[in-house]
Amino acid sequence: MATRRSCRHFAADPVPFELIEAAVATAATTPSGANQQPWRLVVVSDPALKRQIRLAAEAEEKENYEHRFPPEWLAALKPFGTEWHKPFLETAPYLIVVFRLDYGLADPSRPDERTKHYCVADPVGIATGFLLAALHLAGLATLTHTPSPMGFLGRVLDRPPNERPFLLIPVGYPAPDATLPNIRRKELAEVLVRC
Numbered sequence: 001m002a003t004r005r006s007c008r009h010f011a012a013d014p015v016p017f018e019l020i021e022a023a024v025a026t027a028a029t030t031p032s033g034a035n036q037q038p039w040r041l042v043v044v045s046d047p048a049l050k051r052q053i054r055l056a057a058e059a060e061e062k063e064n065y066e067h068r069f070p071p072e073w074l075a076a077l078k079p080f081g082t083e084w085h086k087p088f089l090e091t092a093p094y095l096i097v098v099f100r101l102d103y104g105l106a107d108p109s110r111p112d113e114r115t116k117h118y119c120v121a122d123p124v125g126i127a128t129g130f131l132l133a134a135l136h137l138a139g140l141a142t143l144t145h146t147p148s149p150m151g152f153l154g155r156v157l158d159r160p161p162n163e164r165p166f167l168l169i170p171v172g173y174p175a176p177d178a179t180l181p182n183i184r185r186k187e188l189a190e191v192l193v194r195c
Helices: 017-027 047-068 071-080 121-137 151-156
Strands: 039-044 094-101 103-105 114-116 163-172
Touching: 017 039, 017 094, 017 121, 039 047, 039 121, 047 151, 094 121, 094 151, 121 163, 151 163
Parallel strands: none
Antiparallel strands: 039 094, 094 163, 103 114
16 A cells, blocks of 8 residues: 555556446445445546546636635645646546535435434445555556545536535546656655554
8 A cells, every 4th residue: 555646647458347336345345334325436537527626627627726725825835736637537437526424314305304324424434445456456546636625526416406526537548658656655654653
C-alpha cells in the first residue's frame, strides 16, 4: 500500500470490468452500524455520462479555484499542480461515484417513508478505503476526487434523494507518461502511539 499514489493521468486502455466488480464486492464487506450498509457505488463507463460529469465538475472547480478557495488552500495545492481542468474524468475508463445513504427508502416511489440510518460517514469512509486498497492491489490507478459541491453527481446519475455524493474516483491504468506526486509520508513514530 505504500506505493499507492493519486494519479491524474490515465491510459485509455480498457480495464476488465471483473476487476472493478471484485473491488466493489470487497468494499461491500465493510462493517456498518446495525448492518445498514449505507453506501451505493455507481460505476460509470458511458462516455456521454463521463463527459457530463467532467463539464459539471469543471464548472464547480473553476469557481473554487477562481473565487471560493482561500489563498492558503491554493498555496497548499500549488506543489501538486492541480487546477480546475479535469480531463482525467473522461480519460479514465471508469468513474466510481461513492454515495452515502443518509437514510433508507423501503419504497423509492414513497420518498417520505424513511428508515433512519445511524453512523453513516464512518462506514462509508471505511468502505471507500477497502475499495481503494482493492483497486490498488488489482494493479489499477485511482484518484480521490472531491469536487465541491458535488450535488451535480446525483442529478447527472439520476440517484434518489437519500443518496448523497461522498467521493468521485477515476479508475484505470496509469498513462505511460503519468507523473505521480513526490510526497513524504509521516514516519511510523509520528502516527503510532503505544500505551
